[in-house]
Amino acid sequence: HTDNTGSAVVNQRLSDARAKSVADYIIKMGIPKDRITSKGYGPSKPKASNATAKGRAENRRVEFTIVGI
DSSP states (O other): OOOSSSOHHHHHHHHHHHHHHHHHHHHHTTOOGGGOOOOOOTTSSOSSOTTSHHHHHHHSOOOOOOOOO
16 A cells, blocks of 8 residues: 555555565465465555545555465
8 A cells, every 4th residue: 555645656566566575575484375465556545544644654554464374
């Protein structure tokens, strides 16, 4: 995820790179690659308002879900 500062294209690329970085780390820690998927959402799913610096900071994040252990 990203805030809405800058262009949507750049933010989407950044979001994709963040997601891939987390996936790569999890794989490096021993989780099989075929059990990992990643997706960047860019600025499309804000958690907080982008009208404030605090809200923008909250929107620059990575979330992940563990499914089926």
